[in-house]
Amino acid sequence: xxxxxxxxxxxxxxxxxxxxxxxxxxxxxxxxxxxxxxxxxxxxxxxxxxxxxxxxxxxxxxxxxxxxxxxxxxxxxxxxxxxxxxxxxxxxxxxxxxxxxxxxxxxxxxxxxxxxxxxxxxxxxxxxxxxxxxxxxxxxxxxxxxxxxxxxxxxxxxxxxxxxxxxxxxxxxxxxxxxxxxxxxxxxxxxxxxxxxxxxxxxxxxxxxxxxxxxxxxxxxxxxxxxxxxxxxxxxxxxxxxxxxxxxxxxxxxxxxxxxxxxxxxxxxxxxxxxxxxxxxxxxxxxxxxxxxxxxxxxxxxxxxxxxxxxxxxxxxxxxxxxxxxxxxxxxxxxxxxxxxxxxxxxxxxxxxxx
Numbered sequence: 001x002x003x004x005x006x007x008x009x010x011x012x013x014x015x016x017x018x019x020x021x022x023x024x025x026x027x028x029x030x031x032x033x034x035x036x037x038x039x040x041x042x043x044x045x046x047x048x049x050x051x052x053x054x055x056x057x058x059x060x061x062x063x064x065x066x067x068x069x070x071x072x073x074x075x076x077x078x079x080x081x082x083x084x085x086x087x088x089x090x091x092x093x094x095x096x097x098x099x100x101x102x103x104x105x106x107x108x109x110x111x112x113x114x115x116x117x118x119x120x121x122x123x124x125x126x127x128x129x130x131x132x133x134x135x136x137x138x139x140x141x142x143x144x145x146x147x148x149x150x151x152x153x154x155x156x157x158x159x160x161x162x163x164x165x166x167x168x169x170x171x172x173x174x175x176x177x178x179x180x181x182x183x184x185x186x187x188x189x190x191x192x193x194x195x196x197x198x199x200x201x202x203x204x205x206x207x208x209x210x211x212x213x214x215x216x217x218x219x220x221x222x223x224x225x226x227x228x229x230x231x232x233x234x235x236x237x238x239x240x241x242x243x244x245x246x247x248x249x250x251x252x253x254x255x256x257x258x259x260x261x262x263x264x265x266x267x268x269x270x271x272x273x274x275x276x277x278x279x280x281x282x283x284x285x286x287x288x289x290x291x292x293x294x295x296x297x298x299x300x301x302x303x304x305x306x307x308x309x310x311x312x313x314x315x316x317x318x319x320x321x322x323x324x325x326x327x328x329x330x331x332x333x334x335x336x337x338x339x340x341x342x343x344x345x346x347x348x349x350x351x352x353x354x355x
Contacts, residue, residue: 001179001182001183001184002182002183002184003028003183003184003185003186004028004029004030004183004184004185004186005022005027005028005029005185005186005187006019006022006027006028006029006030006185006186006187006188006189006333007029007030007032007180007183007185007187007188007189008029008030008031008032008188008189008191009031009032009033009167009188009189009190009191009192010031010032010033010038010190010191010192010193010195011031011033011038011149011152011153011156011162011191012038012040012041012149012191012193013040013043013145013148013149013314013318013319013322014040014191014193014311014312014314014318014322014326015031015033015189015191015311016031016040016148016149016152016153016156017071017152017322017323017326018189018191018311018322018326018329018330019031019152019156019161020075020152020155020326021326021327021330022330022333023159023161025330025334027333028161029156029161030161030162030163030183030185031156031161031162031163032162032163032164032165032167033162033163033164033165034164034165034166034167035164038193038287040145040149040193040318041145041146041149041287042212042214042285042286042287043145043287043289043316043318043319044142044145044214044233044235044243044245044246045142045143045144045145045319046140046142046227046233046235046316046319047065047068047140047141047142047143047319047320048089048137048140048227048229048233049061049065049114049137049139049140049320050091050105050111050114050115050137053097053098053101054101055091055098055101055102055105055111055115055135057110057111057114058317058320059296059342060324061114061320063324064320064321064323064324065139065320067323067324067327068084068319068320068321068322068323068324069084069086070323071323071326072084072143072148072323075148075151075152079151079155081147081151082144083143083144083147083148083151084141084142084143084144085141085142085143085144086139086140086141087140087141087142087225087226087227087236088116088136088137088138088140088226088227089136089137089140089226089227089228089229090125090128090134090135090136090137090224090226090227090228090229091134091135091136091137091229092128092129092130092132092134092228092229092230092231092272093130093132093133093134093135094132094231095132096132098132099118099132099133102115102118102135103118106118113138113139114137114138114139115135115136115137115138116136116137116138117135117136118133118134118135118136119133119134119135119136120133121133125224126222127221127222127223127273127274127275128224128228128272128273129271129272129273129274136226137229140227141227142227142235142319143319145319169199169200169201172188174305174307178307186307187307187308187309187333188307188308188309189309189310189311190202190308190309190310190311190312191310191311191312192312193288193289193290193312194207194209194253194288194289194290196290196298196310196312196313197209199310201302201305201308202298202302202308202310202312202345204348204352204353204354205292205298205310205313205345205348205352206292206293206294206348206352207290207291207292207293207298207313208250208291208292208293209250209253209288209289209290209291210248210249210250210288210289210291210315210316211247211248211249211250211252211253211254211255211286211287211288211289212245212246212247212248212249212286212287212288212289212316213245213246213247213249213257213258213261213262213265213284213285213286214243214244214245214246214265214284214285214286215243215244215245215262215265215266215281215283215284215285216237216241216242216243216281216282216283216284216285217241217242217243217244217269217276217279217280217281217282218240218241218279218280218282219240219241219242219275219276219278219279219280220240220275221273221275221276221279223236223242223273224236228272230268230271230272231268232244232245232246232265232268232269233245233246234269234272241282242276242279244265244269245265246316247261247264247265249261253288254286254288255286255287255288256286257284257285257286258286261286262281262284266279266281289315289316290312290313290314290315291313291315291316292313292315293348294342295315296313296342296343297311297312297313297314297321297325297343298310298311298312298313298343298345299311299312299313299325299328299329299339299343299344299345300339300343300344300345300346301345302345303346303349303353304353310345311325311326311329325343328340328343
């Protein structure tokens with residue numbers, strides 16, 4: 001029987017970055033994963049500090065963004081690979097209401113490091129259609145999640161910290177001590193993404209998973225080397241390739257791609273730039289994001305079984321949030337420091353936990 005500090009279930013971005021952080025702090029870790037696609041591998045890894053129709057700063061972005069940037073630069077230095085790309089974003093304005101909100105944000109000093117300038121309808125970016133002008137944002141970018149997760153997988157394998165295996169909840173023994181197969185972990189941390197809705201210990205949490213589909217396209221149109229936000233997003237990948245997405249589907253929570261989503265994405269892309277209407281689809285992907293009721297992560301110990309923990313619920317903001325929360329959770333595990341209330345699952349225990 002092998003004793004370890006932590007058994008982590010799931011090698012998505014949450015499980016991988018948390019596992020990396022715990023190993024850096026000297027803990028023994030084993031990550032268990034089925035080895036198939038997950039939402040993190042499919043995700044575009046977009047980091048956008050200003051979102052919504054009113055261009056609101058993401059909560060705690062002034063803290064989260066420097067932590068994410070520092071984490072990814074450290075990983076790049078370790079693996080001698082580039083994972084995080086910082087590019088400005090052009091937000092295509094959809095009407096006069098958005099124009100007015102953009103003007104308000106430009107006057108707000110809290111937003112000055114995130115917004116570059118507002119362009120009127122007279123100044124278009126060829127070949128884009130922007131009848132109400134556009135807002136240029138700073139400190140935006142994207143993470144190449146698949147290459148990063150592959151690099152971390154090789155790292156975990158080299159340290160004998162990874163096990164490819166289907167995980168069966170019934171194989172966990174809580175008494176007389178925590179046990180799973182040939183391991184005696186001090187703690188089990190579930191980082192399963194939307195599959196946590198089936199977890200017998202954590203399914204009571206109010207997850208709101210969302211299916212998203214994205215396309216990778218080959219095109220012949222000259223585009224600015226910027227991320228585009230036009231209701232959907234567009235990321236330039238080089239070599240006349242772009243990635244676009246994502247759809248939102250709360251009803252069909254599966255990983256099957258659909259013609260309806262493909263048509264929707266291509267229609268909106270053609271409205272952005274008619275020259276892109278004939279772009280060729282070279283990849284079509286789908287997965288399910290682990291969203292939550294209040295859009296904050298689910299982190300912490302089970303109220304009745306403190307040896308069981310969860311680190312999940314980052315939704316579409318995982319690339320921005322997970323690095324800081326990995327450090328925050330590691331501090332809690334190492335020093336018994338308090339988790340902030342907005343992420344601690346105990347905020348929902350009285351309302352949702354029935355047993």
